[in-house]
Amino acid sequence: xxxxxxxxxxxxxxxxxxxxxxxxxxxxxxxxxxxxxxxxxxxxxxxxxxxxxxxxxxxxxxxxxxxxxxxxxxxxxxxxxxxxxxxxxxxxxxxxxxxxxxxxxxxxxxxxxxxxxxxxxxxxxxxxxxxxxxxxxxxxxxxxxxxxxxxxxxxxxxxxxxxxxxxxxxxxxxxxxxxxxxxxxxxxxxxxxxxxxxxxxxxxxxxxxxxxxxxxxxxxxxxxxxxxxxxxxx
Numbered sequence: 001x002x003x004x005x006x007x008x009x010x011x012x013x014x015x016x017x018x019x020x021x022x023x024x025x026x027x028x029x030x031x032x033x034x035x036x037x038x039x040x041x042x043x044x045x046x047x048x049x050x051x052x053x054x055x056x057x058x059x060x061x062x063x064x065x066x067x068x069x070x071x072x073x074x075x076x077x078x079x080x081x082x083x084x085x086x087x088x089x090x091x092x093x094x095x096x097x098x099x100x101x102x103x104x105x106x107x108x109x110x111x112x113x114x115x116x117x118x119x120x121x122x123x124x125x126x127x128x129x130x131x132x133x134x135x136x137x138x139x140x141x142x143x144x145x146x147x148x149x150x151x152x153x154x155x156x157x158x159x160x161x162x163x164x165x166x167x168x169x170x171x172x173x174x175x176x177x178x179x180x181x182x183x184x185x186x187x188x189x190x191x192x193x194x195x196x197x198x199x200x201x202x203x204x205x206x207x208x209x210x211x212x213x214x215x216x217x218x219x220x221x222x223x224x225x226x227x228x229x230x231x232x233x234x
Contacts, residue, residue: 021186
């Protein structure tokens with residue numbers, strides 16, 4: 001039995017990771033210091049806010065945290081038990097496509113409306129966080145733990161633990177380094193676009209990166225199915 005290769009799916013997952021970096025740059029720099037993809041930061045920010053730190057917007061971070069959980073819960077209900085001849089079920093792929101569409105639409109609306117504040121700011125934060133929670137669940141369908149698209153802490157730990165310096169073999173170092181570089185590169189791109197264009201424009205670009213990732217995952221599924229069919233005829 002031929003072993004499935006992770007490689008065809010990595011390009012799409014790296015693109016989704018870049019998109020997460022862009023979206024988090026937008027949410028942190030243009031939506032009053034809040035993360036919508038990296039929930040570790042938000043949990044800390046909520047803790048800081050509860051301790052009375054006036055520099056941390058408690059409400060914004062609590063809204064992002066709650067919306068991320070809501071998006072994850074809804075996505076989990078939608079994909080549970082789904083299967084496909086490839087490793088990535090269609091339900092996961094449709095959720096990723098929907099997430100990209102929502103973020104592109106949100107960026108376009110923001111471009112038209114101009115600066116957001118007050119309730120609009122909280123609304124944009126909630127929609128982004130729910131979308132990123134959905135992406136986090138849907139991307140798990142590719143079954144590549146080192147490239148989750150939303151966090152890289154465990155990836156860094158695995159990178160160090162399995163490195164030759166720690167007595168490991170250096171196995172899977174390429175995908176782990178790719179995930180870290182994708183997240184950092186996305187953050188740099190998002191920060192540049194926020195500074196040189198606008199938060200709305202950067203968000204629109206992040207949605208475009210996400211759409212590229214979805215297209216790459218569609219191609220990966222087709223490649224896997226063709227490879228499996230070819231192997232079955234041998």
